[in-house]
Amino acid sequence: MVKAGSNNNVNTYEVAQQQIKHAVEQLELSDDVYERLKAPDRVVEVAIPVEMDDGEVRVFIGYRAQHNNVLGPYKGGIRFAPGVTADEVKALSIWMTFKCAIARVPFGGGKGAVACNPAELSAKELERVSRKYMRNMVPVLGSKIDIPAPDLNTNAQVMAWMVDEYCNIQQYNDFGVITGKPLDVGGCIGRETATGRGLMYAVRAAADVKGLTLKNAKVALQGFGNVGSNAARSLVKQGCKVIGVTDIGGGVFNSEGIDVESLINYTRQTGGVKNFPGCEPIDNTSIFALDCDIILPTAVENQITADVARHIKAGIIAEGANGPTTPAADEILKEKDVLVVPDILANSGGAIVSYFEWVQNNYSFYWPEAEIEKQLEQKISEAFEHLYTYTCNCSDTITMREAAYMYAIKRLADTMKIRGW
Ligand code: GLU
Numbered sequence: 001m002v003k004a005g006s007n008n009n010v011n012t013y014e015v016a017q018q019q020i021k022h023a024v025e026q027l028e029l030s031d032d033v034y035e036r037l038k039a040p041d042r043v044v045e046v047a048i049p050v051e052m053d054d055g056e057v058r059v060f061i062g063y064r065a066q067h068n069n070v071l072g073p074y075k076g077g078i079r080f081a082p083g084v085t086a087d088e089v090k091a092l093s094i095w096m097t098f099k100c101a102i103a104r105v106p107f108g109g110g111k112g113a114v115a116c117n118p119a120e121l122s123a124k125e126l127e128r129v130s131r132k133y134m135r136n137m138v139p140v141l142g143s144k145i146d147i148p149a150p151d152l153n154t155n156a157q158v159m160a161w162m163v164d165e166y167c168n169i170q171q172y173n174d175f176g177v178i179t180g181k182p183l184d185v186g187g188c189i190g191r192e193t194a195t196g197r198g199l200m201y202a203v204r205a206a207a208d209v210k211g212l213t214l215k216n217a218k219v220a221l222q223g224f225g226n227v228g229s230n231a232a233r234s235l236v237k238q239g240c241k242v243i244g245v246t247d248i249g250g251g252v253f254n255s256e257g258i259d260v261e262s263l264i265n266y267t268r269q270t271g272g273v274k275n276f277p278g279c280e281p282i283d284n285t286s287i288f289a290l291d292c293d294i295i296l297p298t299a300v301e302n303q304i305t306a307d308v309a310r311h312i313k314a315g316i317i318a319e320g321a322n323g324p325t326t327p328a329a330d331e332i333l334k335e336k337d338v339l340v341v342p343d344i345l346a347n348s349g350g351a352i353v354s355y356f357e358w359v360q361n362n363y364s365f366y367w368p369e370a371e372i373e374k375q376l377e378q379k380i381s382e383a384f385e386h387l388y389t390y391t392c393n394c395s396d397t398i399t400m401r402e403a404a405y406m407y408a409i410k411r412l413a414d415t416m417k418i419r420g421w
Pocket of ligand 1: 077152350
């Protein structure tokens, strides 16, 4: 279980709004663009009463934020996490809009959440929470309106319960209402591993421009869930050496490299990386100070603070998590000339393969695995190249994150103008 929420009193929603304001100013666009993008179009908050196994009723709070749909239906995951707030969901919905704009998939941005701790729920309770969330959200969702997907602590099974609930209510099958489903209910081959594999393509492109060879490049990861473990696995295939991994329960370090496949098996058995044989322990902050080439924050928001950034030795950070770097840390990393591949590009592999899933659902025609892999590689590599060139053309002092916001906001502003918004 990964814990979400804000660290160090950084409000992610305010951060997202500042990022928009900054980009609008740099682009010298009208303030109307900021006003239009600074808050979601709609935020729905619902009470979800659920009967627990012991017969008691508990009421969970659920959210869905729909930020902007000028480029297509709202799109974005649903996270289950204790302490999740409306502000967090709003920020994440904003980032989805920009992510889809950069990846050039025809979606807007949305995000959902349920404030709950899935580790404390039985499978039946989890199913009831998932189904009830969907029942409450049916009026605002749809395959042409708003399409959820997995996020922190949700997975293909949760999506299966939700899509089943939706189809039962509508009295017809419309699998395209949700992506990240199991294969038998219209899922897409490779969707589950797509964010991690996409992150590898982003790292590969970043290494290329930095003149770093991936063979024997040292990698450290904070977070070893779906994104982290699949990214590590893919990077090892490229010749990288994973030297440090942490998760919420602890961390492990070995300068000679960790056997990632064995670590994945170990976490399946024990629930975490802690005490993996042959390694020294390391904590969730020290992991960032390791003597390595590439850092992958693949957990939650606000992990790389200014303090953490000061100790970073790696030349590349690729953000698998959403919003892992605070604005103050960004300033320091810019001074240190660390190439930060921003979340809205680096972790877009999930959203991209979600798009492939949705297209296949709409056509009821399913592609072979090789086609999906080829298209994912192409989309991320093109998005990186495009954004990197755009960054270099903007000015010497601009970061890839600033350029990403500018690029996405320009696209959105142009489309809103054409549509007469
Ligand atoms: N939750 C993932 C993200 O933050 C995937 C979203 C999607 O596939 O819609 O990018």
